[in-house]
Amino acid sequence: MTTPHGGDVRLAGLSKTYGSFTAVHPLDLAVPRGSFFALLGASGCGKTTTLRMIAGLEEPSSGSVLLGDRDVTALPAYKRPVNTVFQSYALFPHLDVFENVAFGLRRRGIRAVRKQVADMLDLVQLGDRAHRKPHQLSGGQQQRVALARALINRPEVLLLDEPLGALDLKLRRQMQRELKRIQTDVGITFIHVTHDQEEAMTMADTVAVMHAGRVEQQGAPAGLYENPRTAYVAGFLGTSNLIEATVGGRSGDGIVVTAGGHRLLLPAVRCAADAPPGGTVLAGVRPEKISLTHADDAVQVPEERNRITGVIADTGFIGVSTQYAVDSPGCGALEVYVQNLDRDTRLVPGADVVLHWDPQHTFGLDAAPGHGAERSDVALDDVAAERSAAGRAAAGKSAT
Template sequence: MTDTSASGDVRLTGISKTYGSFTAVHPLDLTVPQGSFFALLGASGCGKTTTLRMIAGLEDPTTGTVLLGDRDVTDLPPHKRPVNTVFQSYALFPHLTIHENVAFGLRRRGIRSVRKQVGEMLDLVQLGDLAQRKPHQLSGGQQQRVAVARALINHPQVLLLDEPLGALDLKLRRQMQLELKRIQTEVGITFVHVTHDQEEAMTMADTVAVMNGGRVEQLGAPAELYEAPRTTFVANFLGTSNLIEAKVTATGGGEVEVAAGGATLRLPADRCATAPAVGGRLLVGVRPEKISLTHAEDAADGSPASGGTTARNRLTGTIVAASFIGVSTQYVIDSPGSGELQVYVQNIERDPRLVPGAEVALDWNPAHTFGLDAAQDIAAGVTDGTAEAA
């Protein structure tokens, strides 16, 4: 059994938050392992920011407890918790130099000799040469790093990040994703990061909690959530999924066989989020980049160019749209009985015949197929919701 007195895990037990008749966060249990980079991911209104604010002490939970290691901090005010928060707005003092901004927390605690600590922290965020500049003389990404340094110099047990990269442009945001991950790895403290950006969460976090409607839909490593979603919301919210309505025709030998779109498809039984029964319904899912696309002329003989073996799942259809986006071409295929399917093909050797109107075959490895409960909303998570509270 783990000795929690030696552990710095963040543990939320039965935590919830209601505002009058509205429940922003339904009772949840969540453990953030010490030293991990943990992301709370979801659309606006899913409860992620409210959850973060309850860890910070900026919101009082309606029920439940917040523990840092073996210490119950539920009733402690924010300044008495060993946590610091970095907000999207940075909140730097415009009249102070970068050095003085970072030193602020130490000086507040009566520490006079701060030069060495501030220097080390600015070196950590690679801003040592800019110590005497004012915030307005820095780029958005540099200001963000100053905010992180100012929080980290207080040696918090947990650093909370509330949409910290939301104000940056795309290129700078991607650079800062790698930068924050590097900093977290170097200092080794727990980061809890709130974001609505799927790529951001998957790039940085060891563990992601996907939130929806005040509940955690699924918790796991980024690759696990992407490759094996357990709900339609997770399948659609994390990237793009093709979800095909199917009827279960056989089970056994660790496999499930279904009928969909006039074809027989197979998938591993352990990749089904619900126990399939013969005659029952299933949503069969496959990611767009897992699918090979072949012109109908080449697919007719089952040639190797098509993946050409009956061991692969196969559907047919007609290209209705094609978008060249550099690294890949994204196709929309109308497949009879399966609806519109998306296929992403890397631009290595482009087939000039793959244009709108072309008849094609789609095939993929059954091992890349997953199964979801057909009673769910097939479109859940496709577009960002605008629920009542964050």
């Protein structure tokens, strides 16, 4: 089954309210056919509710769900060309792997299933485990069975709701690669919901960061990481040092700002704030972009680099790098990640240091209180989560 415009998923003004609480504010979103799309956000941000509205497991309060030019908003879940894979897998314990995967075909009255099931098991690299029961498989293998069972129905869109959340770290990373490989091989649209920013950045072509029922920012993973447009995105995707600074004026293609008596240069193209001279911005820089030099060697730091002085407050050795916490008067507490190549033994708590980086790695954000960083009401978010969880048993059936 295909749609006129190639199966694009489009959400038009889609929203969901529970009484006086809005779980998802009116949302406009387009997911191109054949892409791996991730909805990323903390628990209660509205991402799973959005996924369930696409699946037909939750009725929207307003708006539409479209596949190509076909409006499927009023269609029940079982009539939509969409399948869902959940964190719980929902495999049938009394059936072996082969029959779990064949279940959807047999339910539709298809009798000749052997080749289709064999091909699908080969795709997920489980052909040699066709006659094992789910309890005889690892968590990652069970997850691949769930994927195969959903994909064998040839959906236009596969929805994945925190599918790797129950796996340990090593297995989760392995399955991230597997999911991306499978998506590339089958070529259908994947919409993946996760709270794990590394997971989203590793697999997705496009990531939409959700917060308090809204999409804060959407784009390619590298673009979101390098050029966050709000303080929430800057903090949720990795770690950012956000330094409150005063705007001075222009210098070529850059904006001159001052913080704690330090002069910093901010590229105008990387500034999401619209602050006039004398106004306040947040000058941001990622911890791994910063170099750390002992104060005794400060003369060796090139003049054109942004620089801030401080004192090391704490250090943490994590193998590939050392993480430094630095206190800088007027700039607050800053984090620096330094690869463990040639470690400077002088860089210990109490040492005076210079933090310096290429000005091109600085980004600017609006410093208005609460901008892009509103806190959602956890209790009300839990209401939405509970309502969503109430339909999971039915959802498991829909996935097959």
